Amino acid sequence: EPExxxxxxxxxxxxxxxxxxxxxxxxxxxxFYWYRQILxxxxxxxxxxxxxxxxEKSEIFDDxxxxxxxxxxxFTLKIRSTKLEDSAMYFCASSVSGRWSGNTIxxxxxxxxxxx
Amino acid sequence: xQQLNQSPQSMFIQEGEDVSMNCTSSSIFNTWLWYKQDxxxxxxxxxxxYKAGELTSNGRLTAQFGITRKDSFLNISxxxxxxxxxxxxxxxxxxxxxxxxxxxxxxxxQP
Numbered sequence: 001e002p003e004x005x006x007x008x009x010x011x012x013x014x015x016x017x018x019x020x021x022x023x024x025x026x027x028x029x030x031x032f033y034w035y036r037q038i039l040x041x042x043x044x045x046x047x048x049x050x051x052x053x054x055x056e057k058s059e060i061f062d063d064x065x066x067x068x069x070x071x072x073x074x075f076t077l078k079i080r081s082t083k084l085e086d087s088a089m090y091f092c093a094s095s096v097s098g099r100w101s102g103n104t105i106x107x108x109x110x111x112x113x114x115x116x
Numbered sequence: 117x118q119q120l121n122q123s124p125q126s127m128f129i130q131e132g133e134d135v136s137m138n139c140t141s142s143s144i145f146n147t148w149l150w151y152k153q154d155x156x157x158x159x160x161x162x163x164x165x166y167k168a169g170e171l172t173s174n175g176r177l178t179a180q181f182g183i184t185r186k187d188s189f190l191n192i193s194x195x196x197x198x199x200x201x202x203x204x205x206x207x208x209x210x211x212x213x214x215x216x217x218x219x220x221x222x223x224x225x226q227p
Contacts, residue, residue: 045214056213091158099213103147107158
């Protein structure tokens with residue numbers, strides 16, 4: 001069964017450093033997402049991406065975050081200058097259709113980011 | 117923003133028992149999704165619901181999309197040890213791309 005794959009599975013970084021998390025969405029999917037989950041809390045929406053541009057972003061997705069689809073298969077989340085509170089599990093997700101079409105969203109296994 | 121109230125927070129049951137959990141909201145959703153998350157892993161989709169009143173089964177799992185579009189429940193029949201984990205409801209609506217997640221129901225099965 002097709003899967004969303006993410007790398008790295010775990011990254012430790014120093015505060016202030018830049019981090020890039022990578023994802024390969026399911027191949028025929030057109031909508032891509034990043035979510036995060038702080039330890040012990042619920043999953044929170046960060047951003048959605050469609051047709052090579054951001055479709056929607058949450059309040060969490062401030063100027064230190066950016067997303068990119070650098071080629072036909074990868075989808076990346078960049079955190080420009082990490083803070084301690086950015087420590088979380090980051091999930092990439094993808095779907096065939098968008099908000100209006102009976103959407104089914106599939107998640108990757110996550111990238112655990114620890115900022116020290 | 118939209119909020120989902122998921123209950124119960126945790127359940128301690130015996131193997132073989134049936135389980136029921138639910139989510140409610142003050143907002144209307146167009147899609148309800150139920151996920152299971154094991155420790156250190158991503159949410160795995162269990163059931164997707166797209167229409168008010170829809171009742172869908174997936175093996176021992178049954179979920180319903182409430183008629184008011186503001187609630188959903190998930191039932192697990194005859195629980196087994198591998199059902200242990202955290203179950204999340206998630207809703208999509210209001211013209212938003214992002215899913216709103218509940219806080220999860222932690223299912224613990226005692227042998």
